[in-house]
Amino acid sequence: MDFKDDSLIIAQGIKIQKLISLSNFTTWRVGGRAEWFAEPSNQEELKKIISWANLQKMPIQTIGAGSNLLINDIKIEGLTICTKKLHGFKLDKTDGLIEISAGESIPNLSRRAARAGLHGLEWAIGIPGTVGGAAVMNAGAQGGCTAEWLESIKVLPLNGKTEFEIQSSDMNFSYRQSRLQHEELLLISAKFNLEPGHDHNKLNDLTNANLNHRINSQPYQLPSCGSVFRNPEPLKAGKLIEDLGLKGFRIGGAEISKIHGNFIVNTGNATPKDIKILIEVIQKKVQQAYGVLLQPEIKKLGFQSTD
Ligand SMILES: Cc1cc2nc3c(=O)[nH]c(=O)nc-3n(C[C@H](O)[C@H](O)[C@H](O)COP(=O)(O)OP(=O)(O)OC[C@H]3O[C@@H](n4cnc5c(N)ncnc54)[C@H](O)[C@@H]3O)c2cc1C
Numbered sequence: 001m002d003f004k005d006d007s008l009i010i011a012q013g014i015k016i017q018k019l020i021s022l023s024n025f026t027t028w029r030v031g032g033r034a035e036w037f038a039e040p041s042n043q044e045e046l047k048k049i050i051s052w053a054n055l056q057k058m059p060i061q062t063i064g065a066g067s068n069l070l071i072n073d074i075k076i077e078g079l080t081i082c083t084k085k086l087h088g089f090k091l092d093k094t095d096g097l098i099e100i101s102a103g104e105s106i107p108n109l110s111r112r113a114a115r116a117g118l119h120g121l122e123w124a125i126g127i128p129g130t131v132g133g134a135a136v137m138n139a140g141a142q143g144g145c146t147a148e149w150l151e152s153i154k155v156l157p158l159n160g161k162t163e164f165e166i167q168s169s170d171m172n173f174s175y176r177q178s179r180l181q182h183e184e185l186l187l188i189s190a191k192f193n194l195e196p197g198h199d200h201n202k203l204n205d206l207t208n209a210n211l212n213h214r215i216n217s218q219p220y221q222l223p224s225c226g227s228v229f230r231n232p233e234p235l236k237a238g239k240l241i242e243d244l245g246l247k248g249f250r251i252g253g254a255e256i257s258k259i260h261g262n263f264i265v266n267t268g269n270a271t272p273k274d275i276k277i278l279i280e281v282i283q284k285k286v287q288q289a290y291g292v293l294l295q296p297e298i299k300k301l302g303f304q305s306t307d
Pocket residue numbers: 027061062063064065066067068069083102126127128129130131132133134135136137138139140141180185186187188219220224225226227299
């Protein structure tokens with residue numbers, strides 16, 4: 001082990017950085033500093049980094065593209081692993097199978113599948129997350145969701161044990177839920193089983209139409225985390241919020257989007273606390289008006305249950 005600047009070299013080419021601001025790694029553009037931070041670019045590096053953290057007996061957090069994460073502006077203890085550099089992609093046009101690493105982007109996957117004439121992920125074009133985050137969150141849009149097309153995933157236990165595979169049928173998938181939200185496992189890769197033999201022009205057109213629809217109906221120009229609340233089906237969280245006249249309502253720099261009631265946007269100087277308080281204000285107002293307690297879809301990091 002060797003110290004270089006403010007980072008630690010734990011083996012050749014494997015760097016762990018100290019006190020890295022996580023606001024650059026979330027789409028809300030807020031968040032404190034990670035005590036230790038690593039962005040492994042392959043599985044070997046990842047395994048070495050995890051064993052290093054286990055030797056130091058420190059907690060490990062995983063983040064993907066940070067597009068569904070509210071990180072508090074405190075020091076995030078232990079090691080934060082960002083998977084965005086875990087790249088790898090294998091596509092079989094004939095049988096529709098795609099093997100893909102955790103850090104690949106979902107819009108990229110959607111585009112590549114459509115170009116190859118594989119139907120299934122045209123809805124995924126506007127979701128700015130990673131493959132890992134999409135499987136953990138069972139991300140979905142416009143009637144589609146990850147669970148529908150995922151065949152299996154490979155995971156690495158954060159306690160350093162050996163990697164193993166989980167079939168989609170064992171993922172306990174439901175609306176924006178999976179067992180990975182409750183287990184100390186890092187998703188390293190996924191297999192998708194798409195429908196081969198479709199006209200790639202038609203799939204590209206549908207993908208573009210889906211993206212245009214989203215750009216026209218959602219606030220893509222300001223930092224956000226997409227929908228903040230799960231829809232209390234059959235109701236829509238955005239509609240309940242909008243009907244209360246809350247669009248444009250602000251706490252500090254956090255604003256309920258004027259375009260979509262279920263988005264909270266960072267107007268420039270929002271703090272994690274602004275966003276958290278705004279979430280609580282919305283919950284209170286919606287509950288008072290409709291008797292419905294909205295459940296956040298976003299995940300939090302660095303908050304106490306009492307915060
Ligand atoms: C503009 C915008 C639009 C959006 N639209 C949608 C939408 O239509 N539908 C939708 O479902 N979501 C949407 N989202 C939310 C978000 O993009 C998805 O939830 C996405 O799947 C999160 O992926 P991520 O890589 O950013 O995960 P992160 O936000 O980094 O992490 C989310 C959770 O997954 C865990 N995690 C991430 N990667 C791994 C891994 N490899 N192994 C283990 N755990 C991991 C994290 O610990 C965290 O608990 C939107 C977000 C934005 C900003």
